[in-house]
Amino acid sequence: MFALVDCNNFYASCERVFQPKLRGKPVVVLSNNDGCVIARSNEAKALGIDMGAPWHLNRDRFKKAGVIVRSSNYPLYGDMSARVMRTLSNFTPELEVYSIDEAFLNLAGFADPEAHSRVMRATVLQWTGIPVSVGIAPTKTLAKVANRLAKKTPESGGVLVLADEAAQTAALARIELTDVWGIANRIAVRLVEMGITTPLELRDADPRKIRAAFGVVLERTLYELRGISCLSLEEHSPDRKNIMASRSFGRPVESADEMQEAVATYMSRAAEKMRRQGLVTASITVFVNTNRFREQDAQYYATQTVRLPVATADTGKLIRAALHGLKCIWRPGFSYKKAGVMCLDLHRAENLQNSLFHQADDPGRVELMRLMDGLNQRFGRGAVHFAATGTKGSFAGGGGILR
């Protein structure tokens, strides 16, 4: 049995923990630059406020309705998330932190998963102040369905189990195609064109047809809806494959100096993230965009990928590379709205020696190779392993004999 624990209206709930006067009131949290709505309390949802609603188009309406507005505070949400996850880990041997406000739990072996989950839910509320909902089912996709219904059904007390096929069928009859995990608008439209208009019809469709039309991902969803588990719990999150740092600007940027400053800032933020995860990058991409909402303006989007001679997380080197990339794509005369950097080709820092000495004529490389050859001749091929960190164009590192 899987349980999906999802924090209710997470960012809005975090704001409430420290400002009790917000309880019972419509609260929304805004994105960066107060651009648009990214979280709503139940009271705000009841007023018909949409996710993603642009703030500047709704300011007056919110004011009239007495909506309380907060700018987002990500350090707070990250901290609250860690507290919730720590609390959950007391209730299961296996926990997958799926997002900032969601976790999958393995509840196999618990005699009464529902009772267990009710205690867990009460404990999270008591210890952190965050209300959560719990959906329990034999597959992750059905646990998502159960969670959604737990939120929609006040009588459930925030915990809902879909153990048998009868319960699952009744549950699937209550939701739309796009409520199913993995189905968004585009796929829903194509499914409807095929005559599949509800989650139940998808569950009971021919898996081969679904695979032929949509691929293996949706085929898995179909089986998961039947209660056949295709997605397992992933306790240890694998290394990131990309790290991005980007922002929309509050006002359009037109000067190259200002843009350089922004790109340097994003690059150093990305480098910090990378070091925290023990990673280094062998290439970075810089991108700039004009404002896509201003259709009357000339549009320009550009990216430039810069390959690094040496994989690194060194902020100074990365900023120099990013600024070089920016120079290649900078076109004066445009009003830029957004920019960012992305680190690709990530490696674990401890495996750095593989990417560090790309350049055959690097004096550090030459010296290292000579050393390694000598040692490998004495101790056998592959006997010597070097861990190195690159700084200032040369190398510093240590080696060890593996066998």
Next chain:
DNA sequence: TCTGGGGTCCTAGGACCC
């Protein structure tokens, strides 16, 4: 009439998630 049969790697684009 006949025109190998596999592989891998890379990139771009499309779709999804929170």
Next chain:
DNA sequence: TCTGGGGTCCTAGGACCC
């Protein structure tokens, strides 16, 4: 004037290899 910021996976097609 003002419309978020991150991520993942899959597929198709081309280059290239033996």
